[in-house]
Amino acid sequence: MDALELLAQLRPNDTIDSDSLARIRADVVGVVGVVGDVGVVDEPGTSLADEVGAAATPLSPIPQPPPRSRPTLMVAAAAIASLGVGGVWLTSTATDNDTIHSAAARPNDPLAATTSSTPPTSIAQPSTTTPAPNVNRKPPVRAVSEPGPNPILVYEPGEFDVINPLDDYGPQDWSQVGYQMRDALPNRPFPVIQTEPIDIYEPGTYILTGSAPGTGTELSGVSLPPEVAVGMTFSIDMPNAVVTRTGDTIHAAVPLVVTDVTWPVRNVTAWLQ
Amino acid sequence: MSRTRSVVDRQKLVGAWFDAHAADLGRYAARRVGSDTAGDVVAETFTIALERFDRFDSSRGEPRAWLFGIATHVIRRFHRTETRRLQHQANALRFEPVTDDATARVDEQTDAARAAAEVLDAIAELRIEDRELILLSAWELMNSQQVAAVVGQPAATVRTRLRRLRWGLRTVTTRYGVHQWTH
Numbered sequence: 001m002d003a004l005e006l007l008a009q010l011r012p013n014d015t016i017d018s019d020s021l022a023r024i025r026a027d028v029v030g031v032v033g034v035v036g037d038v039g040v041v042d043e044p045g046t047s048l049a050d051e052v053g054a055a056a057t058p059l060s061p062i063p064q065p066p067p068r069s070r071p072t073l074m075v076a077a078a079a080i081a082s083l084g085v086g087g088v089w090l091t092s093t094a095t096d097n098d099t100i101h102s103a104a105a106r107p108n109d110p111l112a113a114t115t116s117s118t119p120p121t122s123i124a125q126p127s128t129t130t131p132a133p134n135v136n137r138k139p140p141v142r143a144v145s146e147p148g149p150n151p152i153l154v155y156e157p158g159e160f161d162v163i164n165p166l167d168d169y170g171p172q173d174w175s176q177v178g179y180q181m182r183d184a185l186p187n188r189p190f191p192v193i194q195t196e197p198i199d200i201y202e203p204g205t206y207i208l209t210g211s212a213p214g215t216g217t218e219l220s221g222v223s224l225p226p227e228v229a230v231g232m233t234f235s236i237d238m239p240n241a242v243v244t245r246t247g248d249t250i251h252a253a254v255p256l257v258v259t260d261v262t263w264p265v266r267n268v269t270a271w272l273q
Numbered sequence: 274m275s276r277t278r279s280v281v282d283r284q285k286l287v288g289a290w291f292d293a294h295a296a297d298l299g300r301y302a303a304r305r306v307g308s309d310t311a312g313d314v315v316a317e318t319f320t321i322a323l324e325r326f327d328r329f330d331s332s333r334g335e336p337r338a339w340l341f342g343i344a345t346h347v348i349r350r351f352h353r354t355e356t357r358r359l360q361h362q363a364n365a366l367r368f369e370p371v372t373d374d375a376t377a378r379v380d381e382q383t384d385a386a387r388a389a390a391e392v393l394d395a396i397a398e399l400r401i402e403d404r405e406l407i408l409l410s411a412w413e414l415m416n417s418q419q420v421a422a423v424v425g426q427p428a429a430t431v432r433t434r435l436r437r438l439r440w441g442l443r444t445v446t447t448r449y450g451v452h453q454w455t456h
Contacts, residue, residue, distance in 0.1 A: 003392045003442030004435075007411040010389055012362070016299030016311045024316045025295065028323070029288040267400075 192273050193252050199266040200232065200258055208254045208270045219243050222254055223271040231263030283326050290336050291319055297337075298344050304412050306351040307358055314351070318344040338422035341413075345405055345423060352401050359397035363390040395442055403438055410435060 195210035208222070222236050237255035244251045252272050295315055302314035321343050322329075329339055348355065367390045396404055402424075409420045417435065421428040 002439055003395070004407065004411050004439050006389055006392050007396065007407065008414075010362070010366075010393065011412045012304045014300070014303035014308045014311070016296070016303050016308055016315065018296075020312045021295050021299060021315070024312060024319070025288070025291050028316050028319045029284055029291050 192271055193250065195252075195254075195270045195272065197267040197269045199264070200228070200256075200261065200268055201264040202261055203258050205237070206256045206258060208256050208272070209252065210270075210272060211249050211251045213248050214250045219252060219254070219272060221273050223273070224256075225265075225268065225270075227263070227265045228268055231261065231265050232258050233260040234258045284323065287319060287323050287326060290322065290340060294337050294340050295319070298340060301341065301413055302344060302348060305348050305358075305408060306354050310351055310354060314344055314347050317347045321347070333425075334422035338419065341409075341423040342425060345409070348405075349401055352404075355404075356397045359393045363393035363397070366390040366393070392442060399438070403434070406431060406434055407438055 193210040193212040193214075195208040198206055198208070200206060219238075219241055222238075224234075228234065235257045237257050241252070241254040243253075254270070254272060256270070298318060299311050299315050302311035306314065318340060322340060329336065333339075366386045396407060399407065405424060406420060409415045409423060410417075415423070417432045418428045420435075421431040424431065426434075
């Protein structure tokens with residue numbers, strides 16, 4: 001018996017009583033959106049009876065997403081758009097040296113076209129007045145880590161907990177996005193770098209850092225999870241991005257300038273390419 | 274294909290979803306955050322479902338999976354509550370009196386209780402994303418495809434993550450040599 005089987009036998013018997021459910025139904029389904037609302041909405045294409053019927057059946061095997069096709073830039077853009085509600089793929093470029101202070105985005109860079117394929121987000125453009133990134137700056141710590149291999153944030157009473165109400169389908173697997181990006185850019189030696197997780201609670205400049213084996217030196221873009229796109233206003237300060245190489249390992253540091261936070265997000269990791 | 278439908282019909286449909294799935298969602302929420310909080314989770318889940326009804330995509334899964342996905346997100350707000358709950362459950366197991374009189378049986382039960390308590394402690398320490406996978410699988414009895422539909426990841430990824438998590442937790446059960454546990 002392994003831990004999962006053991007855990008299954010520890011399943012609590014807690015439940016919610018039918019009276020409570022009835023009250024919730026009356027409060028939520030019976031009231032919300034009815035008064036004075038005669039509008040129409042787009043909705044899924046199956047019939048009401050079909051959907052109710054489907055809803056009443058137990059879970060059955062879920063259709064899987066189509067397999068990844070051969071890499072193209074459009075695949076990467078589509079993957080990012082479909083995997084994340086507001087996934088952002090920002091592009092820029094850097095000069096080809098062992099130590100690179102990246103240059104401004106190339107207007108003719110075909111990668112830049114992928115930006116327009118992403119869902120609309122409120123992305124503040126880098127300003128010429130943007131302060132230089134302060135690598136010593138840390139996000140405000142209003143949470144502490146508990147002991148254990150996987151620290152868990154503990155919030156003070158009354159403080160927010162993070163949720164992304166727009167991402168109804170749950171957390172996305174950003175490693176898949178990384179693979180998509182890598183597949184889509186097979187000729188670029190620059191590796192896909194997953195940055196260290198950071199917590200973003202308030203406006204400020206945060207440094208996305210990460211390392212990966214590779215020989216390339218051209219940083220072409222940054223992909224951020226949708227929680228960031230929908231939860232805050234930000235820009236990637238590409239002109240101040242830094243790429244260094246030690247042996248076969250590439251180290252990248254990219255400033256993320258957050259100007260407004262609607263929903264704080266923790267454990268933000270970006271993908272650099 | 275998409276067509277338009279009145280908001281009233283939308284409410285009827287979500288109401289039907291409520292009738293079909295609210296009890297299961299309530300049990301899911303209650304198991305994770307307790308009966309007192311479960312009502313809030315269910316209420317918020319269906320409020321979000323109504324507000325974002327037009328974003329439901331039947332090609333990505335059934336309404337049940339979509340609703341469980343929303344509920345899973347909502348439960349994240351209560352992750353502290355859930356953590357405490359798991360820890361309390363673990364402590365209760367540690368101090369639960371053993372009723373069997375046979376000495377050998379007592380030892381066996383004690384080991385099993387310790388292993389169970391450690392498993393719960395380990396689950397409490399997992400990242401919330403990993404905890405969700407484990408509990409959807411172990412407590413909601415979902416297979417990897419069903420979990421994948423809830424958390425919005427490929428089934429292969431979910432299988433890999435679950436395998437890794439099980440592997441990471443194996444030391445707890447092997448430490449106590451637990452082969453069978455009856456509660």
